[in-house]
Amino acid sequence: MAAKNHQNLHIAVLPWLAFGHIIPYLELSKHIAQKGHRISFISTPRNIDRLPKLPPHLSSSIALIKIPLLRITELPENAEATMDIHGGQMDHLKKAFDGLEPGLTRFLEDSRPDWIICDFAAHWLPPVAVRLGISRAFFFIMNAWFLAFFGTADTLISGSDYRTKPEDFMIPPKWVKFKTKVAYRRFEAEWSAGASQANDSGFSDFYRLAKVIVGCEAILVRHCYEFEPEWLPLLEELHHRPVIPLGLMPPRVQDHSTTNDANHNVRTTINNWLNHQNKGSVVYVALGSEVTPSQDQLVELAHGLELSGVPFFWVLRKVSGCDLVELPNGFEERVSGRGIVWRSWAPQLEILSHAAVGGFLTHCGWDSVIHLWTKGILSMEVVHEELSCRVGKARDDWKRGKEVPGESAGDELSVW
The missing domain is CATH 3.40.50.2000 (Glycogen Phosphorylase B;)
Structure with missing residues (x-):
C-alpha cells in the first residue's frame, strides 16, 4: 500500500447508484472527515440532492461533487438510482454508470486526491487512479463471508470457477476449510450462477467486482471480527490484500426539528x-x-x-x-x-x-x-x-x- 506523508488526506468516494450503497459510503465519509481528512463525495446530481443533510461540523470537510449521468433511452427520465427503476432496467443503469468515467477522470486529474474509495460497479476506475498515482480502496458494504463465497478475483475474471450449476453453490465452496452452514438455497444459487454472465451493461457483475478488487490496494468491509473471525482472514488469503473491518457503522438519527427541513x-x-x-x-x-x-x-x-x-x-x-x-x-x-x-x-x-x-x-x-x-x-x-x-x-x-x-x-x- 502506498505510503502517504500527509497528516490530513484528500479522499474521493464513489458509491454505486443505490441508496443502500450511497448511505453507507456517506457514513464512512463522515467517520473519515471526523478524523480531520477532506472528502470529495461523488455521485449524480439528483442523488446528491437527495442525500440527508451533513452535520454542520462536517459540512466544510465533505464536498459533494455532482457528475451528470449518461442518458440512455432504456431508462426513465431523471432515473439516477435503483429506487427510480425496476429490476429489468438494472443493467442499463450500470451502463449509464460507466458513462461517468470521462467526467470522473477530469475531476481526478484536476483535484488529485490521495485516495479514492470505490464500489463494485466501477471496474474502469482503478486503471485511471493508477495512472494518476492515486491510491485505491474497495469498500464492500456487506459482510466478509458473502464476498469470500465467490472465490478469487482471477477466477471471477477468467470465468474458470469449478461451480457451473446452481447445485454447486448450495454447499460451502472447497476453499472454506472451517465448519460453516453458509450455503445458498436453490433460487439464490440460480442468481449466483447467472451473475457470472455478461448482461446488457456489457459486463457481468462478477467481472465488475473482480476488476475492482484486483485494482485496489485494500478491501474495507462493513463488519467486524467478533462476527466473522474465520471469514475475514479467509478473504485476505483469497485476495492477497489487507482486509479492514470497519464495524457496522449504523447511521445516526439526525435532528430534523427545524421547519426548514424539506421533509x-x-x-x-x-x-x-x-x-x-x-x-x-x-x-x-x-x-x-x-x-x-x-x-x-x-x-x-x-x-x-x-x-x-x-x-x-x-x-x-x-x-x-x-x-x-x-x-x-x-x-x-x-x-x-x-x-x-x-x-x-x-x-x-x-x-x-x-x-x-x-x-x-x-x-x-x-x-x-x-x-x-x-x-x-x-x-x-x-x-x-x-x-x-x-x-x-x-x-x-x-x-x-x-x-x-x-x-x-x-x-x-x-x-x-
Whole structure:
C-alpha cells in the first residue's frame, strides 16, 4: 500500500447508484472527515440532492461533487438510482454508470486526491487512479463471508470457477476449510450462477467486482471480527490484500426539528401517527428500494397484515416504468385507523427508532439488518434474491435468528 506523508488526506468516494450503497459510503465519509481528512463525495446530481443533510461540523470537510449521468433511452427520465427503476432496467443503469468515467477522470486529474474509495460497479476506475498515482480502496458494504463465497478475483475474471450449476453453490465452496452452514438455497444459487454472465451493461457483475478488487490496494468491509473471525482472514488469503473491518457503522438519527427541513411535513405526519400507538405495537413494512413485489405477493402481504390485527405502517413505493400493482379491493378502508399505506419516501431510521415500532417486515438488505440489530427490533425478513443468503443463512452461525422454510414449486422457491 502506498505510503502517504500527509497528516490530513484528500479522499474521493464513489458509491454505486443505490441508496443502500450511497448511505453507507456517506457514513464512512463522515467517520473519515471526523478524523480531520477532506472528502470529495461523488455521485449524480439528483442523488446528491437527495442525500440527508451533513452535520454542520462536517459540512466544510465533505464536498459533494455532482457528475451528470449518461442518458440512455432504456431508462426513465431523471432515473439516477435503483429506487427510480425496476429490476429489468438494472443493467442499463450500470451502463449509464460507466458513462461517468470521462467526467470522473477530469475531476481526478484536476483535484488529485490521495485516495479514492470505490464500489463494485466501477471496474474502469482503478486503471485511471493508477495512472494518476492515486491510491485505491474497495469498500464492500456487506459482510466478509458473502464476498469470500465467490472465490478469487482471477477466477471471477477468467470465468474458470469449478461451480457451473446452481447445485454447486448450495454447499460451502472447497476453499472454506472451517465448519460453516453458509450455503445458498436453490433460487439464490440460480442468481449466483447467472451473475457470472455478461448482461446488457456489457459486463457481468462478477467481472465488475473482480476488476475492482484486483485494482485496489485494500478491501474495507462493513463488519467486524467478533462476527466473522474465520471469514475475514479467509478473504485476505483469497485476495492477497489487507482486509479492514470497519464495524457496522449504523447511521445516526439526525435532528430534523427545524421547519426548514424539506421533509418536515412528512416527518411530522408520520411521527404524530406513531405517537398515538402503543409502545412496541407497530409493524413497519418496507421491502427496500430494489424490491418490486408481484401482484400476487402484494395481495398476500396485504391479506396477512389485515388478518394479523396489528397496527402497521407500510411503505409501498411506485416504481417508474412498472405496472401499478393494486391492493385488494377495500383493503385500506378495512384497516383504516389501524394501518397506514404510505406511497412516498419515508424516514426509515427515524421510524425504526420510534418507541411504538416493535417489528420490521423487510427484504433482508444488510443496511436494514444493521438498523434492526442496533435498535433491538424483531424482524420478519422477506427473502429478496441473494440477500437472504447474505443475511439469513449466516444467522445460523451467529445465533441471531431462525430461518423459516419456504415453499418450493418446481424450480421456484418462495417464502410467500
